[in-house]
Amino acid sequence: MNDLVLKIENLTKIYKIGRREVQPLTNLNLEVKKGEFTAIMGPSGSGKTTLLNVIGCIDKATSGIVLIDNVDAAKLPESKLCKIRRDKIGFIFQNFNLMPYLNARENVELSMELAGKFQGQRGARAKEFLATVGLSGREQHSPQRLSHGEQQRVAIARALAKDPAIILVDEPTGNLDVTNKQEIVKLLVDVNQKQGTTIIMVTHDEQVAAKTQRMLLLNDGKILQDQQKGPFQHESKTKEMH
């Protein structure tokens, strides 16, 4: 895979809702290089979130290959998937999903604790990560005392804290105002540029997607368009997928 962090071949996902079968992903192929910032767009029901869940190992492929850092997640049992989630994946959710009974620092520490990383220095490192996302002095604040933008920053710090191979971002600006939206997108771009973290982001927002290097358009469980823009250039080369 060389510099590939993700390689998906012929990924199909079939759900059963009652007696009805739903196929949100059909023979999907995708390669993502290390350090790439990719946006996935598409209408509702196009399979964006399902794809994100399969890449994040919180859902399993019905068939196909999902190589994450050279490990085929499609063939692993739940107990092994848990380790991939723990060691390779960082999540950032639309609704932030912070633990409401933990303060900002503890939320970031929890990520390191579950990953079993940085024993003995988690507190200090959590403060550093919070400083990285611009939340110095807010370490002791509970999520309820933070604005939505601040909560999303804590979520970003939490995802960064365990140093994952891929950060998966699901509609990060969906619950934010314009100012916060711009700041969060800028923060994600900074993280990608400065730390070389691979980010795959699902969004409906074209302005947000425009800030990424690569834009995938999904429809009916297939990639319709794969637009490579080069490193933060708006001139793009579009590849039509058939």
Added chain:
Amino acid sequence: MGILTRATKNLSRRKTRALIVIIALSLALTLLIILPPSINAREALTQQTFNDLIGADGALNATVTLSSTEIQCDYPPPYLSPTISISDVNLPQPLMNESLYNNITSIPDVTNVIPILYELPTANRSYTIYGIPLDTASLLKEPSLLPANITDGRNLRVGDSGVVVLDEETAKNFSVSVGGTVTISGLNFTVVGIEGSELPQGTHGATMSLSDAQAVTNATDEASSYNVFVDNIDNVNTVAARISSLDPNLQVTDGLSQLNTAEPLQNQMAELIQAAQNNLNQIQGTGIVEIGIAVIADAAIILFIMLFSVRERTKEIGTLKAMGASDSAILAQFILEGIVLSLIAAIVAIAIGVFAIPTLSSLLLPTPVQVGATPETLPNGTMILTRITSGPRPFLGNGSNIIAAPITPEIMLLGLGTAVLLGALGSLYPALKAARTRPAEAMRYE
């Protein structure tokens, strides 16, 4: 920050709900903490009642001293006479003389007449003198005349004279042991045996031959009572009537009437023992049912609150799983939350129990009854059970009806251990449910 910190912090998230749950749990745990010591205290009291009754039963059996063909005759003690004033209680026991002995011996169908002489303690002597005929015929007919519980030395034998068996108390007062000599009313006796004092019918003081007893009490040819043996059970009533006709002041008791008197009392005693047993069963039964209810209530409260919590926190569980939390980590966190909840409630329950155990145990458990009885013989020879008492018996506090036992550190540890166990058991199913939640479904849950 470890899993325990997270479990504890999560409880503070919904303070009012946690408080209500802790109050409910602590009430159930209070029962678990106070009931075992309270039941034990009641069992101890009931055991004491059993011991009292069994002692009384032994004393009752000891009152049946005559065989079915035996008649005892003596003069009633003077202090039992209605004409004797209180100042005359020290009057000596009236004795029967040799002519009366001869008259009784000559009654047809009488086979043996065994004279016994006893003199109760006097102002100058603290022990009873007990004289028995040490001849073969008398001892063969009634071996129970001899001291029954020789703890040192030997018993009296046929033909013994100038020897004595002392009970332990009397030997102690004389400061004498087996082989030593004691002087009684100016006569010297060699101590040949010591009689133990643990007898339901009491001990004899100084037991010696009849002739020796007559010598030390200046009662030559006299006796305190005669044990008369009849050849046939059918002749007992006739002989008893003949003896009574010799002297109307004589108190005549036969073995059959003694047995007939004792029997209903023995039945009554058996009923009292049964009542005490029923009472104990009732206490244990009630206690076990209440403990069962408390255990179920405690586990059920934890089960429902943790199930509710799992349902309410489905998305949170999904997030934890998405972050890489293993099934065992989720399981441990929810079980630990149940244990922490139960432990806090147990501490509250111990505090409640320490202060409220007397009142609560009285409300929750039946009160043990004290049943005691002492058999006594009336002057007319009738036996009755006296001092029958029943009712609550105080254990703590003076004169109150409060029965309880203190909550010891062992009980507290047991309570905390039970709380941990119930917390773990009650939260096991919800925790398993949480651990088995599929992350994708949990993330979709609204």
